[in-house]
Every structure is written in C-alpha cells, then in structure tokens.
Amino acid sequence: MTQNCKALTLYELNLLIQKVIKENFESDVLLVSEISRIIYNAGGFTNIELIEKKDDQVIAKNRAVIWNDKKFILDVFETIVGEKLSEGMKILAKVKVSYHPSYGLTLNILNIDPSYTIGEMQLRKSQILNRLESEGLLELNKRLEFPIVPQNIALISSKSAAGYEDFVNHLMYNDKGYRFNLRLFYSVMQGKDVETSIIKSLDEIIECGNFEVVVIVRGGGSVGELDCFNSYDLAKKISQFPIPVLVGIGHDRDKTVLDYVAYKGFKNPTAVAHFLINAVEAFDDYLTDALHKIFNLSSARLKSEARALENISLRIKEKVLENLNISKSNINFIGNRIFPELFR
Template sequence: MEQPLPFLFPALSVSELTRYLRQLLESDEILQDIWVRGEVSNLSRPTSGHVYFTLKDASASLRCVIWRMNAGRLRFDLTNGQAVEAHGYISLYERDGQYQLYVDTLRPAGEGWLFQEFMRLKARLEAEGLFDESRKRPLPAHPQRIGLVTSPTGAALQDMLNTLRRRYPLVEVVLSPAAVQGEEAPAALVAALKRLYRLPELDAILVARGGGSLEDLWAFNDEEVVRTIAASPVPVVTGIGHETDFTLADFAADVRAPTPTAAAELITPDMYDLRLQLNERASRLRGWMQSKIHTEHRHLAERARRLALLSPRRRIDNDRQQLDSLIGRAERALLAAIQLQRTQLTGWQHRLNALNPLAVLQRGYAVVYDRNGQVAHSVHQIQIGDDLTIRLKDGRVDASARQIHLYPPEGGATDER
C-alpha cells in the first residue's frame, strides 16, 4: 500500500495552530454560553480595571478574565477562596496558548445548594410515582371554566389574560390569587389551589408566575405545593419562569409550559385555527413563508456569528490582556533593577568603610598628630616637649612628649633622648 509522503502536508506555525484551536472553541455553542463552578484563587486587580483569577476544584483549574466594564457590575466583593459560579464564554489567549473563561456574570455558589436540595426532593417524589407519565391527563379541547393561580399584581397575570382573551374569549377565568415568592408563598399557593378544587364545573387550572432566579421560584419546589398539584381533580398546566426554568411543580402538573403566556396558549384553543383550516392554500403559503423566514434567519444568524468571530473586538480583548502582562513584567524588571543598584551601593559602602583609615581606631589603635596637626609617622617628627594630639575611636587626648625612644634596627641597641 502506498504511503503518503510527509512533505506533502505542510506544517502549521504555532500561531496558525493556536488561531485554529481558538476558532474551534468559539464555534462551540455550549462553550460560548456556559456556567462554571469553583473556588477563586490567584485573584489580581491591575490598574487597568480588569480582573484576573483562577477557578479551581480538587483536581483542576481554569484561568478567568473579567473585563473592566463587567467587573464594575459585580454585586459582591470577589475574594480568594470564595466559592462562585461564573458565566461567560471559553476562548484561547493566543499569546500563551492558554484557554480561559471570559466572565460576564458571577454569583455566589450558595445557589448550588438549592439545586442539590431540588434534586434530592425530586428523586424522593419521583420514587413515590408522583411524576409518572401514567398520571398525566389530557387537556380539555374546549374548556369553559379555567382556574388561575398567580400573583394578582404580577405582569404575568395581564399577559395571560390578554392571551386568553385573544385566543378564546368564550372561556371564563376564575382568579385565585396567591403570593408566588417568599416565605409565605408555599402556604398561599396551597390555599389558592384548594379554593379552586371546591369550585363546581372547573375544566382545568393554570399555575403561573414570571421568571426569576432559583431562589425566586423556590416556592414551587415546596413539597406540600407539589403534592397539592398532584392531587388536583382536574388537569393542571404550569407556566413558571422562563423556558429554561424547571420546578417540581412542573413535574407534578399534567402539562408544563415554558412560560406563563405559553401556558395560556396550551390550555385554550385558538379561534383563528378554523379560519386557517378553511383556506388550505393560504395556510400552505403561510407555512412556506415561515419556513423561508426561519431558514433565512438561521443563515443570517450564522453570518452574524462568523462576523463576530472576525470582529476586531476579540483582538482588542487579547491585546488588553497582553498589555496588562507587559505592564506587570515592566514593573517586575524595574524592581529588580532597583534592587541590583541597591546591592551594588551597599557593596561600595562596605569597601569605603574598609579603606577608611579611621576604621582602624575601632580595633583599638590610635592616631598621633604632631604640633603642626600632621599625622606623626615617625619619632623623628617629634621633639621633647612637643604638644601632641592622640585620636581614639571615641575622642581625643592632648599630651606632651616627655621622652622619645627610638627603636633600633634589628639586633641594635635602643636609643633614648
């Protein structure tokens, strides 16, 4: 079998390979909209206003960046050792060949405990069969009376009433108001549901509220609320939060809608459907146009995504980080140079001290000055009766030459004057 020659496949440069890997990361939809949980370490806040840190757990770490604009919107002070959940997108910092998370939102990891409690209670109720598909009931095709459990002051109520009025104005809506957030909400929801259970000729119940965090929606994860929904004598439709929000009340209901408005749409027929069915050709044309628009929208979204990948903003973001890195290196180099000069200066001071003739006085020696104030190097400079000055390490002594002893050469006799 003939093997391909290796030189037919040109080698990529490091820059080309790194750029290709960055494009791969940025083309992944999951990595461009992701939450990551971990502990903050190596937190750095340079003068640029950007924030750099590392998210770590027991076995891995991930470098993270928050640009100055997003850092100013943090709702809490970020500190080392803090457990957080970070949202953003994954990309590659080309200069270091390092993938990192570009963070746009941070939240304390305490909400993770709520999710664990959610999963624990879900598993227990699911084991009891409370969420079995066999318990689900079909919705009535043409309901005449609908019960509605929601906040009387929330925007979701008006959205649902407008939708019901638009889609099926013949239906009667009975509002059973309840708090949908806070400590009093679970008991209020249970009471509101039980009031509807006592009404005659009720066809279905709609339980809804607008979007919010996991803590905001927590009342719909209350065990008593879930059990009360499961015990409903009529089908229940839930429309709680946004499309990505799931509560235990959704699993206990007969039908779960992604939003309150969608729940109102599911529970009622659309009076315009008959008109659409009577005109098949118009329906086909409308369907073709919707399909065409959807296809063009996808094409436009794909082009917009490709354009975003080529945007100079990405390069500017990388250059910002590189500038921060260069500033840090310059500061470290300057400090090192100052330290080196300081060390050299200390060395010169030690050498000057060693060469200082007065330093000898510290070892017990003295310096003698003759009557002219000159240092006496020989007894020949001194006459009997001369006034002398003797310099010691901590002062001086005034003296007078009473007698002079001249040391002879080796082996000679001492000469005295």
C-alpha cells in the first residue's frame, strides 16, 4: 500500500457515496423493474426487493420502500389492477434515489403506474399463447372425443370461490331432472399458488380415474385477479390432459390462456353447467326421436303385416270354398255314377 494515500473510514466513504448520489440524482427517476419480494410491515410502510432479469438470471437488485405517506399508492394500484402489489409483477415506478451511510442505497417509491403492469400482463399472456401455438399445444385438448352423456364430472374449484355455488346449483338442480355425479377437487383459485394447486388437482383426478369431464370454475375478476390463470405450465398441463377440460372463469371480454387450451372455454361457471345439461338433453332428445321413429316404423309394419295377413286369410278362405265346391262337385259326380237312382 502507498504510505502517502490517506485511508478513509467506512463512514467517510459512505458520505462520499451519499454526496455523489445526491448530486447526480436530484430529480426523480422512472424505473422499470420486477418485484421479487414484498413485505407489508405492521408499521405501515412496505419493503420491496426489486430485480432485473436477463435470460432468467438476476443481473440487478435493489431495496425499495413505500413509506406511510405514500401508502395510498398501494390502494390505487389494487383498485385499478384488481390485485395487490405482489411478487412477480413488473412495474413502472417513479422513485427517489437516496443513500444513507448506515442503511445504504434505497429507492423511495413515489408512485406506480398501474397501466404499465396491466400492459405487461397482456404482453406476457400473448407470449405464452405464441409459445403454446408454436409447440402445437393449443388444439390438443379440443381434439379429444367429448362424451355423449357427460355425467361423471371432476370439478376443480373452491367452495369459497365466486361462481362455485352458481355452477353446482345450476347443474345439480336443473329443471330437466338430469342427474350428475360431481366430485370437488379443492384448489386455490386466486393468487400465486393457483398454478401448483390446480396441477395437483389434475394429477389427483388421473389417479382417481372414472371421470369423463374436468370442469374448472371461478367467478369473474379484474385483469390482475385473473392473471394467475395465464400460466404456461398450467396451460400445457391442460392441453395434454387425456380428459376434456371445460373452463368457466368469469370474464366480460379478455379470455385467459386456459380458455384457449381447454376443450371449450365459457364466459362464466353457469354457462358451463348449461353446456353439460344441453349435452345430456341432446342425447335425451335423440333417444326420444329414435323411440318415436321406432314406434312409427313398428306401427306401420304392424299395419302392413295385418293387411297382408288379412289378404292371406281371404285367399285361404276363398281357396277353401273353392276346394269345397270342387269336392262337392266330385262327390255329386261319383254319386251319380254309383247311385244314379238317388241323384236323379
């Protein structure tokens, strides 16, 4: 080491860093990043770990904070996006860069643009659909043969999920009186655990066997709330599933990825119930129509056979009478020859 070089203390070094950052980051900065961890503290402030990835590798990481006086940012974000700020979300935030000698570098979040996060969700969804299409997975489940009378149904949902009761009530208490065998496979239907939970339920359905149709339902929600269903791994699982999968995730316009890979997607759970009821009704109508045709054909055949039998009966009667007359004539002829006196 050079003897003439004055050594700095850690505090002195940090003060220099603080000065450099303060001089170069006087203005707020617009920052694009991904949330890798978020902690909602009891004190009211929120700690966030922001990262940037390249080829699935983290190339940058920083600590960020939303202080109590900016807590409204979280409420506004949840209201617009429909979901709490959470891990995995990409955000566009206005931040103030600060450096403290004791606590290091901190990004103080001043605002977050919800529209950017929604746009990122839509972009990721589009990328997943393109990947599924390129791998030939979009149409696999749709090519399966749908049961003529779908009655053994595996239901993936949660009793607390909006739409669950609507589906069950419409299906099980339908006005046609059709009976269905329905079994619930519980799954988380909102948040980051949706993917693993539904995949687990699908595996359980295969192990149980004897099911003809799988139904996945939950009520409506915002773009953010339904984004958990835009999962590549879950979509791939459904597309390759050996049983037709019906999806009834409530939406007005935007479909989820699952709607595209399932055998058929519906705008809400009730529509799935109607589809199943209509399928059974179509077969019922087919049987009724077949029975009517059989009855009409049988009636026509019986009438035809009755007429034929009547004609045969008349011909037999005529033949018998003809034979009787011939026999009578023969008897008279023979009688005349044997007993001529009697027949004069």
